[in-house]
Amino acid sequence: MVREVRVGSVLNRHRKRDPWFLDDYSVNPYSGCSFNCLYCYTRGSKYGEDMEGGLSAKVNAPEVLERQLARRARRGEYGFVALSTSTEPYQRIEEKTGLTRRILEVILQYRFPVHVLTKSTLVLRDLDLLREIDRRAILPEDLREKPGRGVIINFSLSTLDRKLARILEPGAPEPEERLKTMERCKQEGLFTGISFIPVLPFLSDSEEKLDEMIKTAKNYGADFVFVGALTLFGKGPSACKTLYYKFLETHYPELVPEYKRLYRIFWAPSREYQRELEEKTKKLTQKYGVKNRIL
Numbered sequence: 001m002v003r004e005v006r007v008g009s010v011l012n013r014h015r016k017r018d019p020w021f022l023d024d025y026s027v028n029p030y031s032g033c034s035f036n037c038l039y040c041y042t043r044g045s046k047y048g049e050d051m052e053g054g055l056s057a058k059v060n061a062p063e064v065l066e067r068q069l070a071r072r073a074r075r076g077e078y079g080f081v082a083l084s085t086s087t088e089p090y091q092r093i094e095e096k097t098g099l100t101r102r103i104l105e106v107i108l109q110y111r112f113p114v115h116v117l118t119k120s121t122l123v124l125r126d127l128d129l130l131r132e133i134d135r136r137a138i139l140p141e142d143l144r145e146k147p148g149r150g151v152i153i154n155f156s157l158s159t160l161d162r163k164l165a166r167i168l169e170p171g172a173p174e175p176e177e178r179l180k181t182m183e184r185c186k187q188e189g190l191f192t193g194i195s196f197i198p199v200l201p202f203l204s205d206s207e208e209k210l211d212e213m214i215k216t217a218k219n220y221g222a223d224f225v226f227v228g229a230l231t232l233f234g235k236g237p238s239a240c241k242t243l244y245y246k247f248l249e250t251h252y253p254e255l256v257p258e259y260k261r262l263y264r265i266f267w268a269p270s271r272e273y274q275r276e277l278e279e280k281t282k283k284l285t286q287k288y289g290v291k292n293r294i295l
């Protein structure tokens with residue numbers, strides 16, 4: 001059962017534009033997420049171990065957004081709206097509620113650009129609106145030349161391995177379905193790419209695996225590929241760090257000491273690891289002629 005909640009505000013304005021995703025704003029139509037990814041950074045006491053169980057729909061989000069975007073548009077404060085940063089905008093319940101679709105209608109009405117972040121095939125339902133937003137959005141002056149597009153669609157994958165994805169992202173469509181959905185968006189003339197975020201240390205981060213991932217993304221038509229390391233937060237029973245270590249103990253016990261070493265100090269892997277990952281990504285994106293950032 002999805003809880004219905006009413007909110008007073010739904011548009012978050014960032015203090016600073018995200019240099020990778022280019023969003024100045026974000027909107028989350030839901031709290032919690034039925035895709036239930038083990039590594040999701042929003043996990044924790046707020047949603048519990050089962051994020052689907054804690055799912056709620058912000059039923060008045062489109063009306064509230066209309067008020068908030070109207071005000072921003074009057075002041076000419078245009079900027080990319082990320083949809084979404086702490087939930088999946090196209091999770092299963094969206095088929096019934098249509099909240100994300102109504103939010104896109106408001107975004108179109110006020111001519112804001114949008115960056116859709118998803119793992120879902122359901123985004124195809126809204127191609128009509130996305131094409132129209134891409135055509136009509138007003139971009140902030142410094143983004144008019146590059147990317148010069150009103151819509152960015154970004155598909156997230158952590159691995160191409162179906163079995164591994166089924167364990168780690170139990171509610172999400174399979175990696176291949178996401179790639180095919182991206183291909184379709186590209187065929188529709190939309191600007192689209194892949195975020196391999198998070199890549200999983202010792203499981204999907206080898207040069208060989210990254211080569212395969214970036215080559216595959218390119219073959220499916222990605223305009224860009226982002227690569228980012230796994231982060232592990234929290235201590236409680238439903239925190240992503242706790243659940244991820246449980247997964248390792250069950251499926252890859254030999255990797256537990258390696259992870260403990262890598263995440264010894266911080267919630268992110270060591271600087272050295274991150275630098276190496278960045279270098280490998282740069283080399284491989286150059287090899288396949290795909291951009292490793294949007295700008």
Ligand code: SF4
Nearest residue numbers: 033035036037040087
């Ligand atoms: S799809 Fe995104 S928001 Fe949903 S559980 Fe997975 S990582 Fe979290």
